[in-house]
């Protein structure tokens with residue numbers, strides 16, 4: 001993968017997973033690397049009334065994030081900006097294991 005050119009506030013290149021477009025003008029609080037969104041539409045949630053009279057289901061999103069001064073990435077998990085959680089990679093792995101167990105239990109007949 002071709003590395004992106006460094007902007008003036010970067011001391012080192014972006015992590016391999018970063019898809020953010022950084023700028024020399026980024027505010028210090030916004031100097032964060034972001035990964036690709038993983039989205040799941042939640043079919044059992046109440047639909048939102050969007051502008052234009054269109055109804056839409058909420059989406060849960062997860063992505064990697066790391067401010068350029070953080071020592072490692074975290075996973076941000078959220079629901080359309082209403083509830084956001086920052087998980088360490090270990091916490092996300094623990095949650096993934098728990099979800100996998102629940103899925104396996106739920107699919108047993």
Ligand SMILES: [Zn+2]
Nearest residue numbers: 014018020033
């Ligand atoms: Zn980056």
